[in-house]
Amino acid sequence: MLQRQARPLVSAPAETAILSLLLAESPLSRVELARRTGLSSTAVTKAARPLIDGGYLHELPPKRTAPGAGRPVNPLSVTPDREFFVGVKISADALYGTVCDLRSRPRVHASRPLGDRGPVAVCALIAELVDELLDAEPEFRARTRHLGIAVSGDVDRPRGSVRYSVLPGWHDVPLADMVARSTGLHVTVDNDVKALTVAEHWFGEGIGTEYFALVTIGAGIGSGIVVNGQLLDGAYGVAGEMGHISVDLAGPRCHCGGTGCVEAIASSDAVLGAIRRGTGREDLDFDGAVRLARDGDPAAREAFVRAGRAIGAGIATLVSLLGPERVVVTGEGLDTYDLFGAHIRETYEALCFKAAAKCPLTLRPLPWEEWARAAAVVSVQALFP
Ligand SMILES: [Zn+2]
Known part of the structure; x- marks a missing residue:
């Protein structure tokens, strides 16, 4: 392994519990930390000490909780600038990058259009992009050890x-090793939808939920699932692939080899293909197909209706199986939500099993920069064992 193995910052369970809580919710008093983690206040003080000494935590000025309430408390807070994390999202036609601080706040963004999309060219471009990002502030280069990359597939x-x-x-591209070699950083690689799910669970719509799902619609149909507060990885690293649930055994073949997958019916390419066949206009591009549908062309409208029903059926399956508290729907497919949103919701409500249908679908447009941030957020996990 050429990859630089950064050692986890924390190893003891008490330190892990305190740091992860404070990363999500700073500041907190030691009393609050003890209550939330189930540790004694002595254990909290002992676990916090090396993190304070290392500059990762600091004490805020004393605050009296209430008049006459005894000893003032010094809440503990994460020091955001102690370490930075780079995140890069590889999309079909561009790279998006960001540098985040310890609280996962993006500090700078940059992007590069992709010409050659082969692994060697993309790796070289990632190194260039990372250089630009780290040059934005002298402290970025001095205090960045981790790079997270998010890619579909x-x-x-x-x-x-x-x-x-x-x-x-x-x-079988050894992406982490290739990029570690050119950047000198410790590199993690994640599926992009799973990374976005982790980020939304930590800092977005999923905060505080034990069961949570995120669905992306657009060029691909993807999903990520959180169960018992943890991202579901699956025994083989593949779990929650809602895009490849079959919703129509008489439906079209999917690029995965399956038949009638949600993605084979509802991805933007699948919708475009259906509209080309339905209208006999092979020259149409996706924007033209969307315009036709908005102008009321029956074949174009029907393709979106079918896509909406497939997505609704896929989400209903996911929700009936796992019973999440909330499902976030995101992705560039939200741009055409006017054409199939009602059909997604109708089918979802019709097919969900009983009380599972209480789970709300939350629409959340997330720009590409948020996907890059998600890659950085996932790399923060390298601080933990
Ligand atoms: Zn498939």
Whole structure:
């Protein structure tokens, strides 16, 4: 392994519990930390000490909780600038990058259009992008050890390799090693939808939920699932692939080899294909197909209706199986929500099993920069064992 193995910052369970709580919710008093983690206040003080000494936590000025309430408390807070994390999202036609601080706040953004999308060219461009990001502030370069990369497809997280992606030539690419070699950073690689799910669970719509799901619609249909507060990885690194649930056994073939997958019916390419066939206009691009549908062309409208029903059926399956508290729907497909949103909701409500249908669908447009931030957020996890 050429990858620089950064040692976890914390190893003891008490330190892990305190740091993870404070990363999400600073500041907190030691009393509050003890209550929330189930540790004694002595254990909290002992666990916090090395993190304060290392500059990761600091004490805020004393605050009296109430008049005459005894000893004032010094709440503990994460020191955001102690360490920075780079995140890069590889999309079909561009790279998006950001530097986040310890509280996962983005401090700078940059992007690069992708020409050659092969692994070697993309790795070289990632190194260039990371250089630009780290040059933005002298403290970024001095205090950044971790880079998180998010990419669509089948990712082997422990090995940092991309087993399969729709990008051309991406089969068993040892991406983490390749990028570690050129940047000198410790690199983690994650499936992009899973990274976004983790970020939304920590800092977005999923905060505080034990059961949570995120669904992306657009060029692909993806999903990430949180169960018992943890991202579901699956025994083989593949779990919660809502896009490849079959909702129509007589439906079209999917690029995955399956039949009638949600993605085979509802991805933007699938919708475009259906509209081209329905109208006989092979020259249509996606924007033209959307315009036709908005102008009321029956074949174009029908393709979106079918897509909406497929997505609704997929989400209903997910929700009936797992009973999440909330499902966030995001992705560039939200741009055409006017054409299929009602059909997503109708089918979802019709097919959900009983009380599971109480789970609300929350629409959340997230720009590409948020996907890059998600990659950085996931790399923060390298601080933990
Ligand atoms: Zn499929």
